[in-house]
Amino acid sequence: MATDPIFVSAGKETDVSLLDILDHVLNAGVVIHGSIVISLAGVDLVYIGLNVVLTSVETALRHLEAGHRLGKESRGNR
Amino acid sequence: MAPETAIRNAPLLEVEEEGLRAFYSEYVPSANSAREDALAFFNVNRAIFRDAAIIPFRFPTVLQSEDELVEHLIEHATQYATALQKLADYVQMEVRLVLGEAKSSAESGTAYMKEKQQRAKALAAADSAVRKAAGPEVTEWKFRETRDGMRCFALVERNHAAAFVQRVGKLTTKDDVKIAVTGPWPATEFV
Numbered sequence: 001m002a003t004d005p006i007f008v009s010a011g012k013e014t015d016v017s018l019l020d021i022l023d024h025v026l027n028a029g030v031v032i033h034g035s036i037v038i039s040l041a042g043v044d045l046v047y048i049g050l051n052v053v054l055t056s057v058e059t060a061l062r063h064l065e066a067g068h069r070l071g072k073e074s075r076g077n078r
Numbered sequence: 079m080a081p082e083t084a085i086r087n088a089p090l091l092e093v094e095e096e097g098l099r100a101f102y103s104e105y106v107p108s109a110n111s112a113r114e115d116a117l118a119f120f121n122v123n124r125a126i127f128r129d130a131a132i133i134p135f136r137f138p139t140v141l142q143s144e145d146e147l148v149e150h151l152i153e154h155a156t157q158y159a160t161a162l163q164k165l166a167d168y169v170q171m172e173v174r175l176v177l178g179e180a181k182s183s184a185e186s187g188t189a190y191m192k193e194k195q196q197r198a199k200a201l202a203a204a205d206s207a208v209r210k211a212a213g214p215e216v217t218e219w220k221f222r223e224t225r226d227g228m229r230c231f232a233l234v235e236r237n238h239a240a241a242f243v244q245r246v247g248k249l250t251t252k253d254d255v256k257i258a259v260t261g262p263w264p265a266t267e268f269v
Contacts, residue, residue: 008247009258013163016260018117025116029134031099032141032150068105 081125085118086111095148096155098162100133101126102147105139123264132264133158133167161269165233168217171263173230173244176205178254200253208257211245220267227255231267 005016082101084090093100101122108115119137126132141147151158177197208230209219218233234242239262247259 005126005261005263007260008243009256011251013243013247018113020260022113022116022119023265024132024266025120025137026218027136028263029136030139030269031136032139054188075184 079129081122082256084122085115086133090122091144093151096149096159098151098155099150099207100147102141102144129263131162133161133165134264135142135195142196144251147239150178151250155162165248165265165268167235168233168265168268169236169239170245170265170267171212171232171234171239171259171261172263173208173232173246174224174256174260175201175208175227175230175231176223176256176258177201178256183250186243200251200255203253204251204255207249207251208246211249212242213245214242218268233265233268 007016012046085105088103090101090103123134136157215238216232216234220231221230243259249257
């Protein structure tokens with residue numbers, strides 16, 4: 001039986017990264033095009049294309065992860 | 079086995095139509111919890127995928143009602159059933175080939191083209207090494223160029239996934255190409 005996805009490079013195995021997971025759920029799979037209407041705080045917002053919100057979240061995550069790595073490196077240098 | 083709850087602990091619901099089972103939950107997209115919602119969505123897929131071939135929808139896919147979902151299933155029943163039959167015993171393994179940063183400052187067009195050529199050659203060599211290492215158990219390959227290299231998708235039988243990881247995961251190259259393997263994933267590239 002298939003096990004959970006893992007990440008392997010140069011023989012080293014780790015858990016698959018958050019970005020890999022998000023890449024899969026956001027960019028792979030069946031697409032149903034259309035528009036949806038969401039109400040937030042009583043205001044109707046129309047999203048054309050269902051990836052608008054999460055594309056920007058993904059970009060933000062990339063920046064967050066880069067910042068996290070830099071933070072770790074600078075802590076290690078102290 | 080399908081879990082009982084899905085995104086934000088909403089009950090995981092199920093509908094059967096035309097020999098297909100579709101899982102869904104009631105959901106209102108929110109930018110504030112988008113990441114957690116996407117991970118919860120992934121976890122549901124992962125749980126079901128452990129025991130069966132699945133065709134996931136992209137996240138988020140929001141329909142107005144169960145009736146709309148049923149309508150969609152009826153419309154695409156043959157396509158989905160055929161794909162699930164084909165993929166019943168298969169999973170998708172992925173190999174990312176990532177080129178290191180370009181070294182030269184490319185003072186001339188010729189130097190730039192020469193470096194580009196060398197990088198393309200290194201990528202082709204890595205691709206060849208991956209396919210050789212993966213062996214004949216790969217039923218089908220698909221490829222996609224990326225900004226910094228290439229993504230390779232291999233369709234393999236479930237019980238070959240571990241061997242694929244073992245063989246390809248230990249590869250290294252002399253050139254500046256990093257090789258990373260992930261999987262198994264649902265075979266979305268082969269639907």
